[in-house]
Amino acid sequence: MTKKPQSKKVTVNRKAIAAVTLVIALALTVVFVTLGVTGRKMDAQGLYNLLPWLPTPGENYNWRQALVPGAGLDEGVLTTLKPVSEEVKEEDLQTAAKVLMKRLSDFGWSDTAVEVKDNQLLITLPKSADVNYLKNILTAKGEFTFTTPEGEVFMTGENVTQAGFGYADQSGTNIALSLMFDGTGKEAFATKSTELSGQSISLRRDGVVITSPSIGEPITQGTVSIPGFTLDAARENAVLLRSGALPFALTQEGESVPTKALLLNDQKDLLIYALAAVLALIAVYLLVRFRLGGLVAVWMLLVQLALSYFFAALIGAGYTVLTLSAIYAALLVSFFAVVNLFIGIRDDARQGRSVRQALKDSYATRGHASLDVYAGLLLLAVVFIMMDQGIIRIFAEVFALGLLLGLIIMHLLLRLLLNETIHLFGGKTGLYAANATQKRED
Template sequence: MKWDRVLRLFAVVIAVVVIAVFSVQPIFPNVKWLPLTKEIPLGLDLQGGVHVALEAHDTEQAKVNDENMKQLLEAIERRVNAFGVSEPIVQQEGDRRIIVELAGIKDPDQAVRDIVKTAFLEFKTEDGKTILTGADLKNAVESSDPVTNVVEVGLEFNKEGTQKFAEATSANVGKRIAIILDGNVLQTPVVNEPITGGKARITGYANLEEAHTIAVLLKSGALPLKTEVIEKRTVGPSLGADSLSKSIKAAAVGLIAILIFMLGYYRLPGMVANFALVVYGVIVIAIFAAMHVVLTLPGIAAFVLSMGMAVDANVIIFERIKEELKSGKSLRSSIESGFKRAFVAVLDSNVTTLIAAAVLFYFGSGPIKSFAVALSVGILTSMFTAITFTRWVLHLTASTGIKNTKLYGAQGR
């Protein structure tokens, strides 16, 4: 019966190792022999991209206030999201600044130009009268004719815009209506007949990518305020890959040092702690993937820090167990008593760190929030593995008949 428990423990170890192999793929994306799993998105500092600080300015038409800044933020968010950027960061900073971080951008300069474009659309008659603006648009979609290969942007007007366009085209049959974007005339088609369906086309684009950019700008609407780029930092993909490689190596060295120390100093409990540390890593990575946590350099630092705190909890517990063993208690009683006596100390240290992480998340931005989230996930997971999983494995080990107190570091060190 005792060996049945040993085999059960061995099966759990094998299962955890297999899960670990599947789970480490997101942080080792270039290791081809590992099975593919759901990737954890990498931040700007790990895969390259651009960091932009925008500042809003007053104009004759609109002043910088809370309402206009909210509209500006929403318009920029719509543009960034439509560009298909993975896990972008768009947030307001202060009264008139907006921070934008785009990871994995191939052409940062073009992305910035597209973000700050005014994108003011007008339809004007030959006498210069504006009949429609971008505010009358419902949708804009790029397309390419499979036969003629003509690339265009299809416009669909809202109810009010449809009525305006129908009235304007009815009154201007045989005349030209100019389509103007940011003051530049895109085309001047002739109205052959009234258009009552609420749709129009803009042609003359070189490719679908150019048409897609225009469609995105039109759908996001004109920016309500004049914006200026006051800071732009570009991180190259090679620099990001180098940072990721160095971070992984540093984490691996730290992990190996911890595993050797725990095994050498605490012996059998140390081996259990190492096993629990593997489980901890698997759970944290799985949570990161499930929450779509953007992994950054500060996030990796938080992961390593929480890994150290997980080991620290085990150290406190094992020292308590050794004290109980030295007092003459049985192994099972020492394990149970050690966990109970260490629980308050472990809980206090983790709760205070969680409070600090909450403060960082609330007042911080960008990488600081990434650090706070990764630290919080790591701490909560470490409490689970230390208080429940390690305890269960130690009891399971004690049930196998391995009761030599020297193996638990109580004597003969």
């Protein structure tokens, strides 16, 4: 009877696999960061380019095409507006300044300023802003009235508590202006829509009819959706309704002129160096406390930062104080999540567990806690995205993207790379936590 041939046992070189995994991850990181700094021509003619998106100091400011700076961090344009009427009160000028700031905020322009000086309003805008378009929005008095077909005013914009816009149908071109009224407005609109059923009610802005929808049935709920607008017109009217009317009409005085940055003047690179110093302090802290594990964590935080800038450029968030605050707020959440995770590893290692087991246990306990934090903050950011149309929405969008990136990187990539690092360099606890019991894992 012949013996069955014995199958050879295949041995896997786990260290080699770990080394290859880490080298590939490092190479991809280097390529991505290099593209972020230099950009790349996508065709021979240079018609299609991948713009650099990582802020770097020096004379090459090509990244500013992808991350367009606001007036707070770069040169802007100064526009002077003056009241049409000759005599105005100081308190009315201050009221006008607040209304203009609200309008700019609702349009998403965060790095702007409105100053009252010599009976005029000095407005600093980013140099990338469409000044001519914004001028029409800012100079409009913004008085809204609701009138009967005979022109009788029965309501004003002051009775509107909320204004928004959205798609009226599936065409994608018919936009509806959505309004909610206060108690007085609800009653007045219900009465008139009952009287004028089968006729129309006009919405006027500064005396000019902008729409006259027909009334099919009485509208008594205190809300109304008016279709027939373009996206720009609906957004413009919603912003003007939310900001309230100016005390007086405005007109532009002279031409817009260049002006210095609101915050940094000519020190364009100062903020970049300051943020780099913050990152360096974070890196030193992680390296000193968590050594080789800290090095991997620093690597992942830099990946999150590079990806955050990339997506901020992709959605057109710009290089503003608001965008930077959102990016670094999400980065700090990831930093504290990492520190919390490594403290768990250190504590378990001090009790004699292996580093691999300590990593697994820390993710099972402290990792779940950080997941709850990420999920809670993401939910809060989504709520703000849904509720706001201005600068709060921009902050929430960038912050949500940063949180999502942090969650994926810290709970998937970091865990994978830490496991590969343990396979490659061994599980000596002193490599991963300072002042830990020197338990070795082969």
